[in-house]
Amino acid sequence: MASVMNVPIKLNLAGEVTDNPRIVGCVGDSDTITANITFVNGSDIIDLTNWKLMFTAALPDGLHYVEDKGDAYNNLVIVDHAHGRADYTFTKETFSVSGTINNARFILYREDATLQSEIDVKNTCAFEIEIENDALQGKISVNDFSSDIIKFEQDLSSLQSRIDDADENITNAENRLDDLEEEIESDGIAKSTDVVAKSGDTMTGALQFDGFPTLFQAKINNNWWYRLTSDDGYTYQQSLYPLLVTGIGGAQGAGYNFKQDYLRLNNMDLETVAGAQSKVDQSLLDANLYTDNSFDSYGPWINLPLTAGYSTGDSNPPQYRLKQIHTNEGVKTFVEFQGAIAGTFVSTSNTTVATMPAGARPGVTYYRSVASNNGNGGRIAIPVDGKVLQVSSTDNANPTYVGLSEICYEVGN
Numbered sequence: 261m262a263s264v265m266n267v268p269i270k271l272n273l274a275g276e277v278t279d280n281p282r283i284v285g286c287v288g289d290s291d292t293i294t295a296n297i298t299f300v301n302g303s304d305i306i307d308l309t310n311w312k313l314m315f316t317a318a319l320p321d322g323l324h325y326v327e328d329k330g331d332a333y334n335n336l337v338i339v340d341h342a343h344g345r346a347d348y349t350f351t352k353e354t355f356s357v358s359g360t361i362n363n364a365r366f367i368l369y370r371e372d373a374t375l376q377s378e379i380d381v382k383n384t385c386a387f388e389i390e391i392e393n394d395a396l397q398g399k400i401s402v403n404d405f406s407s408d409i410i411k412f413e414q415d416l417s418s419l420q421s422r423i424d425d426a427d428e429n430i431t432n433a434e435n436r437l438d439d440l441e442e443e444i445e446s447d448g449i450a451k452s453t454d455v456v457a458k459s460g461d462t463m464t465g466a467l468q469f470d471g472f473p474t475l476f477q478a479k480i481n482n483n484w485w486y487r488l489t490s491d492d493g494y495t496y497q498q499s500l501y502p503l504l505v506t507g508i509g510g511a512q513g514a515g516y517n518f519k520q521d522y523l524r525l526n527n528m529d530l531e532t533v534a535g536a537q538s539k540v541d542q543s544l545l546d547a548n549l550y551t552d553n554s555f556d557s558y559g560p561w562i563n564l565p566l567t568a569g570y571s572t573g574d575s576n577p578p579q580y581r582l583k584q585i586h587t588n589e590g591v592k593t594f595v596e597f598q599g600a601i602a603g604t605f606v607s608t609s610n611t612t613v614a615t616m617p618a619g620a621r622p623g624v625t626y627y628r629s630v631a632s633n634n635g636n637g638g639r640i641a642i643p644v645d646g647k648v649l650q651v652s653s654t655d656n657a658n659p660t661y662v663g664l665s666e667i668c669y670e671v672g673n
Contacts, residue, residue: 263294263349271366271384273301280387288396290352291335299384301346306344306368313338314367315348320359320391326351336652354389361389476603558583564614564648564664566601573600573661574633582671593671595620597664605638605650605659617648623672627651630666632659640667 269280285293299306315328315334328351330336335349346367372380477487485500490537497503505511522529559582572578578599585592601613625643632638638659639651650662 265293266295267293268294268298270298270300271386271387273299273306273382273384275367275386276385277300282388282390284390285350285355286392287355287358288352289350289355291333291349294347294349295560297346297348299346299366308341308344308346308368311338311368311370312344313348314369315364316367317354317361317364317389319354319357320361321357324354324357349535355391357498358393359390361451362386367511371381388543399428418618422445471611517532555586556584561598564597564599564601566618567612570601570613572648573602576600576663578614578664580616580620588630594668595622595671599665600661600663602661605662610641610652612647613650614648616642616648618646620647620671621673626667626669628667631663634659635663638662639666642667642669646673 267281267283269283270277283293283295299308312329315330315336316326317551318325324557328336328348330348333349335351335353336346337348338346339406347365354361365386366384368382369383370380372379409445474487474489477484479485483500487496487498489496489498505513505516561579561581564578564580566578576599578597578601580595580597583594583596585594603611603613605611620644621644623644625641630638630640635658640662641649642651
């Protein structure tokens with residue numbers, strides 16, 4: 261708000277203030293007089309933190325009053341909470357009646373449910389506002405007549421707007437009449453020969469309903485006994501009595517073939533014979549697998565018999581163990597590995613890093629890519645004689661150690 265007059269006043273919560281400057285305005289003043297308020301309690305400044313403010317005043321006519329929290333026009337602002345300062349710009353309602361306002365006050369309030377009331381309230385001392393008559397009060401001016409002309413022009417504008425709306429409605433009605441005439445000319449309106457009597461007439465062809473969610477419904481003794489509706493992407497078939505699907509005259513029908521994506525009963529999917537059998541087969545397979553796994557056995561981890569010059573890599577001892585697994589082909593024995601081997605690996609020749617004992621060797625040469633410390637990987641081969649070979653390759657880039665966790669083969673000898 262563009263205030264042109266600022267009046268500094270002090271408002272005491274503990275008593276009257278007699279040296280505040282006068283606040284003087286005229287009838288009709290609006291948004292131009294601002295009170296710069298400092299709130300005190302005796303000689304102490306009031307900290308306005310957590311407090312809210314409201315301006316109240318009874319107007320000089322004894323009939324009207326003003327209550328303003330500043331929320332409508334943002335004209336009541338706390339500018340400094342710690343030093344108790346706020347600015348309030350008076351609205352036009354304060355200066356709407358001439359005379360003296362003797363009991364203008366500000367009310368401080370805040371939410372606090374610790375004592376009797378949920379809201380704490382404190383009034384300041386009263387201050388005065390003097391409202392003088394404006395220069396035109398009680399006078400006759402050409403402006404009075406001018407105001408009538410302006411009102412007449414406003415009424416004329418409103419009447420013209422109503423005439424424009426009526427013209428638009430007439431135009432819409434004329435367009436609709438033209439559409440009806442076109443429908444009649446194109447035989448779009450049903451002819452008398454297309455109307456079926458309530459009883460006695462016979463219909464031929466297909467019965468079609470356009471744009472209605474209820475496709476068909478019928479009553480017996482004022483009770484709906486059958487209804488066919490369509491809504492929300494579904495077609496609903498509803499009947500008063502249990503639905504019995506038979507042949508003509510109650511005889512056994514030839515059959516009912518549902519050509520649908522799914523079939524449900526009480527929102528539960530029904531299984532086809534093929535679907536049910538596949539689930540039974542899978543359940544049997546899962547049960548057998550669970551039973552077999554229950555009888556699987558694992559031997560202890562055994563340190564790998566390393567060749568001289570090779571040792572544990574990355575503090576992860578190289579080990580193997582035997583495990584017996586129940587399969588559909590019977591019990592089979594496998595060897596699985598863990599840990600890492602450190603040493604010198606060259607890319608120009610195969611390197612024997614360990615030898616597996618009899619009873620833990622593959623039936624055919626086993627090959628496996630494994631991880632290495634340099635990220636290029638390595639290749640392990642284990643022929644039937646049990647030698648564990650680091651296979652030469654220029655891609656291996658001579659790693660410091662290789663991992664064994666990926667190795668697992670079936671025992672052959």
